[in-house]
Amino acid sequence: MSARILVVGDVMTDIIVMPEGPMVKGSDRRAKVRNRPGGSGANQAAWLGAVDADVIFAARVGAADRMGYENYFRGLGVVAVLATDDQLPSGVLVTIVDPDGERSFLTDRGANLNLCAADLPDSLLDDVSLVLVSGYSLFEPGPRSAVRGLFAAARARNIAIAVDAASVGFLKEVGVKSFLDWTQGSAWLLANQDEAKILTGSSRLDKQMRVLGGRFDNVVIKRGRSGAALGGRDGVALTLPAPSVQVVDSTGAGDAFAAGLLSAVLGGATHAVALEAGIAAGARAVQAIGGQPL
Template sequence: MSAAPPPRVTVVGDVGLDVRCRLTAALAPGDDTPARITAHPGGAGGNTAAWLADLGVRVELIARVGDDEAGRTAATELGARGVGCRFVVDPQHPTCRVVVLLGPDGDRTMVSDRGANAALHPDDIRLTDPGAPGHLHLSGYVLLDEASRPAGRAALARAAAAGWSTSVDPQTAAGLSAVGADTFLEWVRGVDLLLPNDTELAALGGPAAALAVVRAVAVTHGRQGATWFAGTEQRRAVVERVDDTDSTGGGDAFNAGFLAAWLDGAEPGAALAAGVRAGTRVAGAAGARPVLDGPAG
């Protein structure tokens, strides 16, 4: 008898447009700074969903977009990748746009307008076939924004009621500090997997504080790989080699690589290595998603 296929993954998170500005000189506040500027599909939820589809995972994305060309392009591009786009078109707010300032070393600073993503509503969260095995992955941006927070909490509650496994990426240390570690950890109590980076985990009080409310933590260390914590168990995966072109979306890709392996039954060390490989692919190329062969639509 063949093994059961991995569960479908439902991602709840942002989708939008990234405007990338690769600075060719030091930023000159109040003056001109030369840069190479390109536009790419973006949003943490969209990025993770795209990587999951690239890795052969059945995936759908719940998000909200504007009634504009950016929203239509987002749906077309993700659909071409095999992502099931369950988008609500917002009649008032535009599709999310993010300006990404890239330094010479590949590190980035982002200036974000969540647009329609901030209007995500609990009524938008409808799980496909909740009676079947599934996994919910939630972007922390949904929880950290007061406007979309009820939708994020509804997503976690409905996944738990359906018996699905769950994961959350906190996404931003600044956002965690603004709401408070104890508050955020209470929102994610009972989640199976937390996926922070080093600064986000520090903002939450470290591994012990996180493990008091979630079952496991997979923390990324940028160019130094990633570590798994669950109870007293620890595993580590290192980066073999990376060419830093653009680190934007590295964490989103790590999430997808880890989840694709973990949900298919891989042990934590192997899942960490899969996540690191996916994150490394992002850092070595321009854009936050896998290269899409042919036109998006």
């Protein structure tokens, strides 16, 4: 039986807006507007399902949407354990995509804000080899308390933890020291270049690795078109380039990367092979609209 991964994170509906040019205040601009399933945790689970990983996804959704989401994830090969919320609807994210593929977000996390300890029972950890948590689940007090409780239970069982830093804006909001304290000791930290800079106060790749490697066993820094780097307390151990592809929408690229990397690690791949798998998954993701595999 393959190693099982428990993913904890947001479920969102992504409204993706691709304007033909700059926004015109007070007037119209033609645009492509698409509706896609999303959310960082949901994206990670979907990409893991796409590579036939044994994956469980725990999250919270609006009560009216539970059955639809369960059926959707089942179709992706993901076991979804979804708590329902009678007060808040499922989350919605509006993504505005620039012509170069860069994104800006408007976020209503909805039911995700009410994720609680009862939604993450210890039984979710049965037969699990790795817990993957999106940083979005750490940026509000309620979900953060639930996730930190799950971290403690996972560590008691010697289950590895991987954390995706997720958002520069929210890292600034909650404070770097707090985020690092909440996640310190995790087996993996995944961050993009901007997140690594915020977390370390440095723009130098090797220093970022050494600083973050003092808190995490393995550090991966995603470098966009330049590929990715892997290392730890001794600095950069490995860098690999990204293939040249046409970027349509970078939504979910980091989530695809995490799925490719971690599924390969749990499959016994070397770090070089795993990093290559993460980069390949991220490159696949940016060539289509939306954060999940089509």
